[in-house]
Amino acid sequence: MQISHIFENTVIEKESDLAAQFLVVPDRSFSNPSLLEADQLLKVLHIKNVKKLRPTEMVSYFSLMLAKDDPEIIKDQPQVLKEKLYGSKYFDFAEQLIFGKHVPFEHSPIELESLGNLVAKASGIGVGAYVGFVISGTSPLLLLTVPAGMVICGAAAGVSRALEDGLKEKLLKLLKKEKSSMKHKEKPVRKIRIKPERT
Numbered sequence: 001m002q003i004s005h006i007f008e009n010t011v012i013e014k015e016s017d018l019a020a021q022f023l024v025v026p027d028r029s030f031s032n033p034s035l036l037e038a039d040q041l042l043k044v045l046h047i048k049n050v051k052k053l054r055p056t057e058m059v060s061y062f063s064l065m066l067a068k069d070d071p072e073i074i075k076d077q078p079q080v081l082k083e084k085l086y087g088s089k090y091f092d093f094a095e096q097l098i099f100g101k102h103v104p105f106e107h108s109p110i111e112l113e114s115l116g117n118l119v120a121k122a123s124g125i126g127v128g129a130y131v132g133f134v135i136s137g138t139s140p141l142l143l144l145t146v147p148a149g150m151v152i153c154g155a156a157a158g159v160s161r162a163l164e165d166g167l168k169e170k171l172l173k174l175l176k177k178e179k180s181s182m183k184h185k186e187k188p189v190r191k192i193r194i195k196p197e198r199t
Contacts, residue, residue, distance in 0.1 A: 002031075004025075004029035004175040004176075005025070005026060005029055006023060006024070006025050006029070006168075006171060006172075006175075007022075007023070007024040007025075007026075007104040007110075008021065008022065008023055008024075009021070009022045009024070009102060009103065009104050010022075010156055011097060011102045012156075013089075013093050013096075016089055016093075018066055018089065018090070018093050018155075019155070019156035019157075020062075020066070020093075020097050020102075020153060020154065020155060020156055020159075021153065021154065021155075021156040021159035021160065022102065022103050022104070022151060022152075022153040022159075023151065023152040023153065023159065023163075023171070024103060024104055024105060024149060024150070024151050025149055025150045025171065025175070026105065026148065026149040027147060027148055027149045029149070029175055030149075030175075035174070036145050036147070036149070036150060037130075037145070038130035038132060038143065038145050041143070041145065041150065042132075042134070042143075044170070044174055045136070045167065045170050045171065045174065046136075046170065047134045047135065047136045047141075047143065047167075048134060048135040048136075049132055049134055050132070050133045050134055050135055050140075051132065051133045052130070052131070052132050052133075053131045053132060053133055053142075054131075055116070055119050055120070055131060057131075058098050058115065058116070058119075058131060058142065059091065059094045059095050059098050060085070060091075060094075061133050061142065062094035062097055062098060062142060062153075062154075063085045063088070063090040063091040063093070063094035064085065064090075064140075065140050065141070065142075065154045065155045065158060066090040066093060066094060066155050067085060067088070067090040097115070097153075098114065098115050098116050099114050099115075099116045099117075100114055101113055101114050101117075102114070103115060103118065103151055103153075105118070105148060105149065115142075115144060115151065115153070118144065118146050118148065118151070119131060119144070119146065121146070121148075122146040122147055122148075129144065129145065129146045130143070130144065130145045130146075131143070131144050132144075136152075136162040136165065136167050137161065137162055137165035137166070137167070138161070138165075139154065139158040139159065139161045139162040139165070140154060140158060141153065141154040141158060141159065141162060142154055152167070
């Protein structure tokens, strides 16, 4: 029996109405490692890639998703966005979401990781990480892929809407299809011709 996991975690700021949600698929849930490549995931999950982010831009874009759930926000440059939101409750919460340990990642046992640490670890070993500002349906999200797995996150309302619009079904279909294809894959049969003996 082959088991895949999708972990979901919601983080709520108690003193405001701010909330964020994380979807995590660990690497062992992917039988085919190539599906962890950003281009493959974007295509299979029908997610639009808007902008590849540098790690230093993660807080700015997360704060924007919290402040205004609108894809049009990407028109400003990151520095302009940072100046607009710096010091606000959105920016402070986004910093906590990026650098605090809120992402359930499989270790032994499962433990919480920070997005910033996941990116730093991946970059440090030379394999690299992808961080992208993406659109699923009408919802702006962050997509993170590292050797340890995949994370999709954003404002809780945006992630919930993306899930309702079919993102969760696409994830489930992807993992089920992949496991099924691996299970039913047949090994090639080697044919041997035997020549009859001459008498």
